[in-house]
Amino acid sequence: MGKTLFEKVWDNHVVDQLENGPDILYIDKHLIHEVTSPQAFSALKERNVPVFRPQQIVATADHNVPTLNQHLPITDELSRNQVAKLRQNCEEHNIELYGLGHPYQGIVHVIGPELGITQPGMTMVCGDSHTSTHGAFGSIAFGIGTSQVAQVFASQCLLVGKPKSMRIVVNGELKPGVHPKDVILYIISKLGTDSGTGYFAEYAGSVFENMTMEGRMTVCNMSIEMGARGGMIAPDETTYEYVKGKEFAPKGKELETKISHWKTLPTDDDAVFDKEYTFDAADIGPMITYGTNPGMGIRVDEQIPTNENESYQKALDYMGFSQGDSLHKLPINYVFIGSCTNSRIEDFRAASKYIKGKKKASNVNALIVPGSQQVAKQIQAEGLHKIFEAAGFEIRQPGCSACLAMNDDKIPAGEYCVSTSNRNFEGRQGPGARTILASPMTAAAAAIEGKIVDITQL
Amino acid sequence: MKKFTRLQQTAIPLDIENVDTDQIIPARFLKATDRKGFGENLFRDWRYNGDQNPIDSFILNNKNYSGPILVAGNNFGCGSSREHAAWALTDFGFKVVISSFFADIFQGNALNNGLLPIQVNPEQLTLIFKAIESDPKCEFIVDLEKQTLQIASIDLIIDFEINGYKKICLINGYDDIDYLINNKQKIIEFENKRNA
Numbered sequence A: 001m002g003k004t005l006f007e008k009v010w011d012n013h014v015v016d017q018l019e020n021g022p023d024i025l026y027i028d029k030h031l032i033h034e035v036t037s038p039q040a041f042s043a044l045k046e047r048n049v050p051v052f053r054p055q056q057i058v059a060t061a062d063h064n065v066p067t068l069n070q071h072l073p074i075t076d077e078l079s080r081n082q083v084a085k086l087r088q089n090c091e092e093h094n095i096e097l098y099g100l101g102h103p104y105q106g107i108v109h110v111i112g113p114e115l116g117i118t119q120p121g122m123t124m125v126c127g128d129s130h131t132s133t134h135g136a137f138g139s140i141a142f143g144i145g146t147s148q149v150a151q152v153f154a155s156q157c158l159l160v161g162k163p164k165s166m167r168i169v170v171n172g173e174l175k176p177g178v179h180p181k182d183v184i185l186y187i188i189s190k191l192g193t194d195s196g197t198g199y200f201a202e203y204a205g206s207v208f209e210n211m212t213m214e215g216r217m218t219v220c221n222m223s224i225e226m227g228a229r230g231g232m233i234a235p236d237e238t239t240y241e242y243v244k245g246k247e248f249a250p251k252g253k254e255l256e257t258k259i260s261h262w263k264t265l266p267t268d269d270d271a272v273f274d275k276e277y278t279f280d281a282a283d284i285g286p287m288i289t290y291g292t293n294p295g296m297g298i299r300v301d302e303q304i305p306t307n308e309n310e311s312y313q314k315a316l317d318y319m320g321f322s323q324g325d326s327l328h329k330l331p332i333n334y335v336f337i338g339s340c341t342n343s344r345i346e347d348f349r350a351a352s353k354y355i356k357g358k359k360k361a362s363n364v365n366a367l368i369v370p371g372s373q374q375v376a377k378q379i380q381a382e383g384l385h386k387i388f389e390a391a392g393f394e395i396r397q398p399g400c401s402a403c404l405a406m407n408d409d410k411i412p413a414g415e416y417c418v419s420t421s422n423r424n425f426e427g428r429q430g431p432g433a434r435t436i437l438a439s440p441m442t443a444a445a446a447a448i449e450g451k452i453v454d455i456t457q458l
Numbered sequence B: 001m002k003k004f005t006r007l008q009q010t011a012i013p014l015d016i017e018n019v020d021t022d023q024i025i026p027a028r029f030l031k032a033t034d035r036k037g038f039g040e041n042l043f044r045d046w047r048y049n050g051d052q053n054p055i056d057s058f059i060l061n062n063k064n065y066s067g068p069i070l071v072a073g074n075n076f077g078c079g080s081s082r083e084h085a086a087w088a089l090t091d092f093g094f095k096v097v098i099s100s101f102f103a104d105i106f107q108g109n110a111l112n113n114g115l116l117p118i119q120v121n122p123e124q125l126t127l128i129f130k131a132i133e134s135d136p137k138c139e140f141i142v143d144l145e146k147q148t149l150q151i152a153s154i155d156l157i158i159d160f161e162i163n164g165y166k167k168i169c170l171i172n173g174y175d176d177i178d179y180l181i182n183n184k185q186k187i188i189e190f191e192n193k194r195n196a
């Protein structure tokens, strides 16, 4: 029997198998950031254990950094300490750090791919659930807890049980105005937030084959929102083209050897998945969420479904919606275009295309937060900043920002925010904030119109 | 890690589904660089209102319920990988969480911190909620060695699953780092073979 993409990469990294227990899985790349690493460093110190392979670790500061005046000391004392602690730990253990002020700084899941650190066939981990983003390259990438961050520090390995495999196939042609974000929001709305628990997903079919790497990253990013540890897409020409020429990507002969290996990775025709789902691209339209988990999504032209469940009603109460409501034309006051889901250059190109020559509605605060310093630079290079500024959008410096509201970028209680991030949990964007997840296009249109609109109807 | 073997105590019912890690510990409390004190902010925005006064209707503020066992609705611990969620629960005093479904990363984090996640089926979960509702003082007996959860007041005995390796770790208070460090030689051999 053939093997799946996931199995091939997994099996290449198994150091040992414990009887009735987990595998010892070797980790190629370990990404760290300021929020989930300090306690792991302390755990090492308590045991007097060194970092085993510091050259396989890359650090950045993203979750807890301000998006204004990054050249100044951070004013919030706790945040400043956390970022300082990361620097101190990296220096002490000889770990490469792209901290504030570094031209490579940015959201950990944006910088890995854009620097060529992320490559097909790798195993990658990070103390952050959206590590699944890197699966877009055909790597096994997943989020881990801080105890596991310490395990990887100590041994470059993890003790993990092998997840089951699922495949999600979407064939057909996406309608104009339908973004990769809509595809993944659609999938999660159909499958639910726990359908992937215990599984690693592979996305297959013509929709993903025709997607850019940025789009694939958006899709894989949200795999965790259906409970899956990660999501993968088979590497192909689009992948190799993207990786080629990136700072830390293999070059010349080495690249050729790598590519011939990468070509062996896609799932064999006779491989079997533990479960499989198929969708038709024609059914997918611009999506928005109406509740407090990413599975509570509908097409903009649909109504909020009815459901007797108490937790469901609680979620609608929090959002200020009723069963059967339509959100089309709902007035909104905040728009956030950013986060590791949608803060790559392609996302800003898509948003700017819509915004060009228009002005945001006067009631809307619209925030643009690039995913990295390199994306920020590219926005300038392509002149997109002029379009955003003329339309009244505010462009900030790179970081996670209003995606999780650890810094000052918070949405006030009770306000609606159309956000390109990945989580609409209660209070995710600030206590009481009401998040409506959407694609960059839908978010851009909401900023201009001051309400939720169906971009395919404009 | 603390050892876990057996426990006989009361439980607190949190009858809400999809409790995500942002509710367990909101992001703004993740700025600490050590592991202590997270219990104070466990379920912060459900426990306290904007003026920092306790919200009486929230279960942790209800004096009728106490104990180191949390019984929660389906899909507990979904969302982020933050281990702070497990730290907040253990720091608050929880030793066991019962639900009909746990999110993956949360489950791993819980086990790595001596917090035992017990998965029961949805019908059993309903029975358990009912048992606490009719008698908030009913005792739960959790026996990790035998892998049983028992509620005498309703004559319920449930056999629960746990990974064999994790069970040994919990009972002995070992963790994965100890295990991996002891296997370094194998890891180095693996690296050498790959680079050859």
Ligand code: SF4
Pocket (backbone or CB within 6 Å): A062, A063, A107, A108, A109, A128, A130, A339, A340, A341, A399, A400, A403, A404, A421, A422
């Ligand atoms: S942008 Fe949001 S989801 Fe992504 S890493 Fe940062 S906090 Fe996590």
